[in-house]
Amino acid sequence: MISITNYILHIDVNSAYLSWTAAYRLQQGYELDLRTVPAVVGGSEKSRHGIVLAKSMPAKKFNIITGESIRDAYQKCPKLICVAPNYDLYMKASAAMVEIIREYSPKVQRFSIDECFVDYNDLATGRHAIDIAKEIRKRMWDELGFTVNIGVSTNKILAKMGSDFQKPDRVHTLFPNEIQAKMWPLPVGDLFMVGSRTEAKLKGLGINTIGELAQTDVALLSAHLKSHGYLVHAYANGIDHSPVRKSNREIVKGMGNSTTVRFNVEKREDANLVLLSLAESVGMRLRQASVCAGLVSVSIRSTEFTGGGHQRKISVTTDSTTYIHKIAMQLFDEMWDGQLIRKLGLRVSDLYSNDYVQLSLLEEFDFERQKALDDTVDKIRGKYGSSAIHRASFLHSGLRPVTGGIQDDGEDEYPIMTCIL
DNA sequence: TCTGGGGTCCTAGGACCC
DNA sequence: TCTGGGGTCCTAGGACCC
Numbered sequence: 001m002i003s004i005t006n007y008i009l010h011i012d013v014n015s016a017y018l019s020w021t022a023a024y025r026l027q028q029g030y031e032l033d034l035r036t037v038p039a040v041v042g043g044s045e046k047s048r049h050g051i052v053l054a055k056s057m058p059a060k061k062f063n064i065i066t067g068e069s070i071r072d073a074y075q076k077c078p079k080l081i082c083v084a085p086n087y088d089l090y091m092k093a094s095a096a097m098v099e100i101i102r103e104y105s106p107k108v109q110r111f112s113i114d115e116c117f118v119d120y121n122d123l124a125t126g127r128h129a130i131d132i133a134k135e136i137r138k139r140m141w142d143e144l145g146f147t148v149n150i151g152v153s154t155n156k157i158l159a160k161m162g163s164d165f166q167k168p169d170r171v172h173t174l175f176p177n178e179i180q181a182k183m184w185p186l187p188v189g190d191l192f193m194v195g196s197r198t199e200a201k202l203k204g205l206g207i208n209t210i211g212e213l214a215q216t217d218v219a220l221l222s223a224h225l226k227s228h229g230y231l232v233h234a235y236a237n238g239i240d241h242s243p244v245r246k247s248n249r250e251i252v253k254g255m256g257n258s259t260t261v262r263f264n265v266e267k268r269e270d271a272n273l274v275l276l277s278l279a280e281s282v283g284m285r286l287r288q289a290s291v292c293a294g295l296v297s298v299s300i301r302s303t304e305f306t307g308g309g310h311q312r313k314i315s316v317t318t319d320s321t322t323y324i325h326k327i328a329m330q331l332f333d334e335m336w337d338g339q340l341i342r343k344l345g346l347r348v349s350d351l352y353s354n355d356y357v358q359l360s361l362l363e364e365f366d367f368e369r370q371k372a373l374d375d376t377v378d379k380i381r382g383k384y385g386s387s388a389i390h391r392a393s394f395l396h397s398g399l400r401p402v403t404g405g406i407q408d409d410g411e412d413e414y415p416i417m418t419c420i421l
Numbered sequence: 422t423c424t425g426g427g428g429t430c431c432t433a434g435g436a437c438c439c
Numbered sequence: 440t441c442t443g444g445g446g447t448c449c450t451a452g453g454a455c456c457c
Binding site: 053 | 426427
Binding site: 016111112113114115192193194195196197198228295297308309310311312313 | 451
């Protein structure tokens with residue numbers, strides 16, 4: 001017998017935004033634990049950000065689902081408590097969680113703000129992975145005040161599926177010899193990477209459970225789902241060879257920001273300002289990551305929820321706020337048909353290290369001068385905050401001079417957290 | 422005052438080249 | 440004078456995730 005020494009853990013915060021908010025409020029001296037009553041984290045309806053981002057277990061009992069409008073949620077439960085998101089708090093809570101997890105293994109992959117994978121070798125400590133998982137679960141509660149689910153297995157897909165079993169505050173195993181008993185009876189839509197469209201197609205083929213998917217001829221699946229068919233078939237059989245990567249950061253493919261504007265945009269000049277504020281944050285993020293982009297994309301969503309995207313490769317790679325904005329406006333002008341706009345997005349990709357920025361001789365654009373300006377603005381914002389300096393065109397516009405990334409809803413802000421979390 | 426924001430990967434079709 | 444084949448690049452859009 002060969003004993004397994006390498007395990008994969010998947011750690012997932014239960015109702016992350018809500019749990020973190022609840023834990024924080026307890027620390028601040030609130031009596032009520034939001035996790036014990038129907039409560040949601042959601043944006044404000046007035047600024048048209050009113051959807052449920054996270055819900056408590058009691059809220060779930062009222063059939064409130066993530067992503068639905070706050071209004072619909074109130075209809076289901078009039079006593080519902082709704083609190084604003086606090087992304088600064090979430091980043092801190094996430095960092096505190098990862099710091100503890102890294103005590104057990106150097107191979108930790110942050111999969112999202114509230115999830116990570118751990119490659120754990122029990123030769124290192126002589127302790128079994130299941131015991132480690134139980135200890136991590138307990139420490140999250142004791143030291144940070146929130147609960148997690150942990151899945152333990154031998155690869156990422158099984159660990160992830162395992163962490164999704166009964167919640168909250170549980171450790172589950174899903175080893176290969178447990179697949180048939182624990183995973184195959186589940187509805188096919190529960191499988192990672194089977195979303196609503198794929199689920200509908202599979203049901204059309206008479207496939208209703210993960211087990212049925214696992215035992216379907218992969219040729220049939222690929223005929224209907226192309227390469228996605230191979231993927232979900234492998235996942236249904238618990239097959240996944242992807243490694244736990246130490247870092248996601250080095251392999252970022254693109255970055256973008258988008259915003260639902262507080263009012264319907266009908267004037268080009270307002271769209272121009274919104275895209276400028278998005279370019280400010282995208283540009284800052286590029287410069288912070290020391291990369292330049294070779295592709296710019298703009299997306300528009302109308303008040304009718306129609307719309308699309310428009311993108312263009314650019315002849316230079318750039319991290320210039322002003323240049324990105326200039327391209328974005330070209331794209332906008334080519335695409336906009338005058339419809340009322342609800343949401344605008346700006347995204348850059350084709351990222352290259354900015355060590356070798358090419359300066360185009362053809363462009364009538366002074367990259368050197370803009371670079372100096374961007375650097376100065378970044379320094380001031382780094383020191384005094386992103387609202388310390390902004391372009392005069394935003395004065396009296398009713399628009400944010402910088403849009404995207406970590407920011408809160410503005411109305412009901414929490415103070416910066418100072419406690420242990 | 423219905424419907425957020427940030428990502429990744431895949432596919433299809435047209436342009437263009439040899 | 441309807442007509443091949445292979446390849447890459449570019450753009451649009453769909454599907455999935457948290």
